[in-house]
Amino acid sequence: MLINFVRAVILYIVVLITTRLMGKRELGQLQPYEVVISIMIANLATIPMSDIGVPIVSGLVPIMGLLTMHLIISLLNLKSTKLRRLLCGKPNIIINKGKIDEEAMEKERFDLSELEERLREKDVFDIGDVDYAILETNGEVSVILKPEKQQPTIEDLNLKPEFRGISYNLILDGVVIYKNLKLINKSEIWLKEQIEKFNLKEKDVLIATMNEKGEFFCQGKERVK
Numbered sequence: 001m002l003i004n005f006v007r008a009v010i011l012y013i014v015v016l017i018t019t020r021l022m023g024k025r026e027l028g029q030l031q032p033y034e035v036v037i038s039i040m041i042a043n044l045a046t047i048p049m050s051d052i053g054v055p056i057v058s059g060l061v062p063i064m065g066l067l068t069m070h071l072i073i074s075l076l077n078l079k080s081t082k083l084r085r086l087l088c089g090k091p092n093i094i095i096n097k098g099k100i101d102e103e104a105m106e107k108e109r110f111d112l113s114e115l116e117e118r119l120r121e122k123d124v125f126d127i128g129d130v131d132y133a134i135l136e137t138n139g140e141v142s143v144i145l146k147p148e149k150q151q152p153t154i155e156d157l158n159l160k161p162e163f164r165g166i167s168y169n170l171i172l173d174g175v176v177i178y179k180n181l182k183l184i185n186k187s188e189i190w191l192k193e194q195i196e197k198f199n200l201k202e203k204d205v206l207i208a209t210m211n212e213k214g215e216f217f218c219q220g221k222e223r224v225k
Helices: 002-021 032-050 058-081 081-088 104-107 112-123 179-181 188-196
Strands: 092-096 132-133 141-145 167-174 206-212 216-220
Touching: 002 032, 002 058, 032 058, 032 081, 058 081, 092 104, 112 132, 112 141, 167 179, 167 188, 179 188, 188 206, 188 216
Parallel strands: none
Antiparallel strands: 092 132, 132 141, 167 206, 206 216
């Protein structure tokens, strides 16, 4: 039992590191070759994890091989448009100027029910509002609404929004983030003065942030330890 536990931990760490090295993508954003590699890695890790008769190296070596293949293919994809098109395919317009392209839908094996489902995921509940819909290589659908159905932008309204910048976490769950304090050129004394205005101590703060406009936000813990 202990051997199985240790082997599972080792394989978990290796697969986790391998996945991390493959890049930050959500499952729905994976390209076809990335999906294949992910499935193969999962299968390779399962065999030595469940069967102690199989040397753990028998799982680790192929996983490293697949990682190497992934890195090589990713590099080649950056260098060659033709190879990327071969491995990943190309985006396909399935709604063109408000009209559903039946030929493109059939080619992609995409039915109307699935199209409507994907549109609802984009908060589009009326297919008649769509000017263009593009099926991306990762299976996502990009949508451009008809001009009269689009939400007006700040530029359209001739408004000039105030710049707020990013927000820096200064305290998280009672722990001061000194790196961010340094980034905004503030001291811990200044931070204590700010949270005292909320009648709180550092250890009692759930979260405290400040944006580049200088707006300070602070919330205390409901359950103070």
